[in-house]
Amino acid sequence: xxxxxxxxxxxxxxxxxxxxxxxxxxxxxxxxxxxxxxxxxxxxxxxxxxxxxxxxxxxxxxxxxxxxxxxxxxxxxxxxxxxxxxxxxxxxxxxxxxxxxxxxxxxxxxxxxxxxxxxxxxxxxxxxxxxxxxxxxxxxxxxxxxxxxxxxxxxxxxxxxxxxxxxxxxxxxxxxxxxxxxxxxxxxxxxxxxxxxxxxxxxxxxxx
Amino acid sequence: xxxxxxxxxxxxxxxxxxxxxxxxxxxxxxxxxxxxxxxxxxxxxxxxxxxxxxxxxxxxxxxxxxxxxxxxxxxxxxxxxxxxxxxxxxxxxxxxxxxxxxxxxxxxxxxxxxxxxxxxxxxxxxxxxxxxxxxxxxxxxxxxxxxxxxxxxxxxxxxxxxxxxxxxxxxxxxxxxxxxxxxxxxxxxxxxxxxxxxxxxxxxxxxxxxxxxxxxxxxxxxxxxxxxxxxxxxxxxxxxxxxxxxxxxxxxxxxxxxxxxxxxxxxxxxxxxxxxxxxxxxxxxxxxxxxxxxxxxxxxxxxxxxxxxxxxxxxxxxxxxxxxxxxxxxxxxxxxxxxxxxxxxxxxxxxxxxxxxxxxxxxxxxxxxxxxxxxxxxxxxxxxxxxxxxxxxxxxxxxxxxxxxxxxxxxxxxxxxxxxxxxxxxxxxxxxxxxxxxxxxxxxxxxxxx
Numbered sequence: 119x120x121x122x123x124x125x126x127x128x129x130x131x132x133x134x135x136x137x138x139x140x141x142x143x144x145x146x147x148x149x150x151x152x153x154x155x156x157x158x159x160x161x162x163x164x165x166x167x168x169x170x171x172x173x174x175x176x177x178x179x180x181x182x183x184x185x186x187x188x189x190x191x192x193x194x195x196x197x198x199x200x201x202x203x204x205x206x207x208x209x210x211x212x213x214x215x216x217x218x219x220x221x222x223x224x225x226x227x228x229x230x231x232x233x234x235x236x237x238x239x240x241x242x243x244x245x246x247x248x249x250x251x252x253x254x255x256x257x258x259x260x261x262x263x264x265x266x267x268x269x270x271x272x273x274x275x276x277x278x279x280x281x282x283x284x285x286x287x288x289x290x291x292x293x294x295x296x297x298x299x300x301x302x303x304x305x306x307x308x309x310x311x312x313x314x315x316x317x318x319x320x321x322x323x324x325x326x
Numbered sequence: 327x328x329x330x331x332x333x334x335x336x337x338x339x340x341x342x343x344x345x346x347x348x349x350x351x352x353x354x355x356x357x358x359x360x361x362x363x364x365x366x367x368x369x370x371x372x373x374x375x376x377x378x379x380x381x382x383x384x385x386x387x388x389x390x391x392x393x394x395x396x397x398x399x400x401x402x403x404x405x406x407x408x409x410x411x412x413x414x415x416x417x418x419x420x421x422x423x424x425x426x427x428x429x430x431x432x433x434x435x436x437x438x439x440x441x442x443x444x445x446x447x448x449x450x451x452x453x454x455x456x457x458x459x460x461x462x463x464x465x466x467x468x469x470x471x472x473x474x475x476x477x478x479x480x481x482x483x484x485x486x487x488x489x490x491x492x493x494x495x496x497x498x499x500x501x502x503x504x505x506x507x508x509x510x511x512x513x514x515x516x517x518x519x520x521x522x523x524x525x526x527x528x529x530x531x532x533x534x535x536x537x538x539x540x541x542x543x544x545x546x547x548x549x550x551x552x553x554x555x556x557x558x559x560x561x562x563x564x565x566x567x568x569x570x571x572x573x574x575x576x577x578x579x580x581x582x583x584x585x586x587x588x589x590x591x592x593x594x595x596x597x598x599x600x601x602x603x604x605x606x607x608x609x610x611x612x613x614x615x616x617x618x619x620x621x622x623x624x625x626x627x628x629x630x631x632x633x634x635x636x637x638x639x640x641x642x643x644x645x646x647x648x649x650x651x652x653x654x655x656x657x658x659x660x661x662x663x664x665x666x667x668x669x670x671x672x673x674x675x676x677x678x679x680x681x682x683x684x685x686x687x688x689x690x691x692x693x694x695x696x697x698x699x700x701x702x703x704x705x706x707x708x709x710x711x712x713x714x715x716x717x718x719x720x721x722x723x724x725x726x727x728x729x730x731x732x733x734x735x736x737x738x739x740x741x742x743x744x745x746x747x748x749x750x751x752x753x754x755x756x757x758x759x760x761x762x763x764x765x766x767x768x769x770x771x772x773x774x775x776x
Contacts, residue, residue: 159775160775163775168774188688189688192688195685195686196685197686201684203681203684203774207680209335210339211332211336211339216327219327220327220685222327223327224682224686224687226686229327266685
């Protein structure tokens with residue numbers, strides 16, 4: 119679950135985000151809609167603890183982020199929040215397997231080959247375990263980035279425009295996988311998009 | 327997976343940059359290590375050969391030349407001195423031991439030294455096979471001489487006039503090898519030892535049994551022997567604190583050997599001559615008194631090895647410092663190289679770094695990650711530098727071993743290397759500081775939103 123209260127973010131003196139309240143229960147799946155420049159990404163980054171808002175309270179999985187120090191927020195994010203980016207940002211010098219082990223290492227979780235296999239199988243890319251990101255198709259790479267987001271069993275999964283780079287077939291598939299992974303891990307899912315193809319895929323909509 | 331593996335994965339991708347930086351750093355380190363090894367071994371050898379010798383007495387000239395020719399057998403001698411003068415020195419109460427040396431001939435670039443048994447005894451040289459020289463024309467050769475010339479006990483050879491190859495041979499006076507010395511790791515290994523009388527004989531200086539006044543180029547010396555009756559045959563006998571008596575019984579022969587460049591005729595009238603005398607003092611006070619009084623009151627020159635060695639090392643030191651500065655310049659260039667490589671890498675990798683933050687890495691961890699990478703470059707440079715430095719030293723040592731004097735090995739470590747290694751590692755870390763700080767400050771939200 120998460121709770122945002124009176125979150126205001128200013129950038130260069132201008133208010134780019136003003137949100138009185140947003141509450142999501144554990145396991146709910148949300149879509150955040152809004153045109154480009156409406157602050158979707160900013161809100162997502164605030165939700166992820168990547169960005170500290172000018173004011174307001176954020177509670178994620180029962181933890182008030184305002185009470186945590188910088189390094190503690192980083193650690194909390196690694197353990198509880200999985201993020202899928204529009205551009206996948208996989209480590210190009212590491213194999214798929216190493217990318218996932220890296221996510222476990224950085225989050226301070228024990229590195230588990232079984233868990234890597236399990237997640238890759240769940241996303242149907244077990245055969246790409248030893249491939250480098252450059253050897254993957256866009257759809258495969260997006261699945262790896264989903265795998266990386268869920269490997270530490272997060273309480274919240276955040277996906278920033280995960281489908282905008284994909285064709286229709288891959289778009290549906292990725293959406294489906296994200297939903298399935300969120301259900302498997304009983305995680306709260308938030309997807310930001312301006313992609314008209316997917317706006318009706320979720321019951322919970324948040325409009326910016 | 328860990329930071330080390332991640333850093334290595336980036337370094338592997340940047341092969342050329344890595345190669346260049348490693349090489350630069352490696353050469354810088356190798357240069358400094360080579361110098362360290364060289365000066366340590368050179369200094370040790372110099373000290374080992376001069377150990378226990380408090381003063382060298384010879385003809386007037388350059389004191390450094392006297393030390394180099396008398397102790398190290400490197401330079402040409404300054405000239406000859408009358409044996410009687412040396413014997414006077416022996417009578418001095420402050421003198422413990424006097425070892426006379428007669429130089430001037432060589433065999434295959436190895437110097438033939440006419441001396442007494444006290445000379446090998448000073449370097450604690452033991453006979454490995456055969457015996458120590460005794461009679462005339464007998465020679466005991468150093469280990470290195472035996473190894474490189476192939477001479478062994480029972481062989482004969484002809485000494486050449488002069489200290490470099492190509493001198494005129496003394497064919498009428500072949501030497502017979504009667505013994506080979508065990509290696510001593512001193513100048514002794516490279517010498518051919520014989521008695522003073524043998525050297526005099528070879529140069530046609532008549533005395534007792536050997537009577538061959540030929541050898542035209544010494545004719546001035548040869549005719550001196552008319553005056554032999556004025557020589558004092560018992561001069562060796564009244565040595566007060568005698569070492570072993572000279573193997574040449576009564577010295578009746580006229581002047582000895584030519585010693586390098588100086589014509590010996592000038593002082594020939596005074597009797598038999600030697601080239602230098604190595605002197606050990608009986609009391610430390612002699613160090614202050616004797617050299618000064620010899621230099622001011624006699625025709626001889628006295629030089630103290632310690633002082634001349636210090637002078638020499640000061641001279642050589644200028645060269646060494648210059649090369650050392652060059653080594654540090656190379657290391658500094660490597661530092662710049664590592665800095666630029668990391669700086670660029672951090673720009674290229676800003677998404678990766680932001681992603682690491684997104685995955686839960688703290689700023690501090692990112693900072694360490696970049697520092698670690700600088701350290702890895704440094705470690706690789708150190709490994710290359712150590713291998714190169716010791717390898718090149720060993721190769722130089724191998725090449726020079728057949729040439730002269732210098733025994734150099736790369737298979738040794740000196741304590742100073744630890745500091746070079748630490749400096750190199752610190753260099754790597756320092757080069758990484760600014761890029762690491764940049765990575766530390768990266769605004770992840772902004773980077774990822776790009």
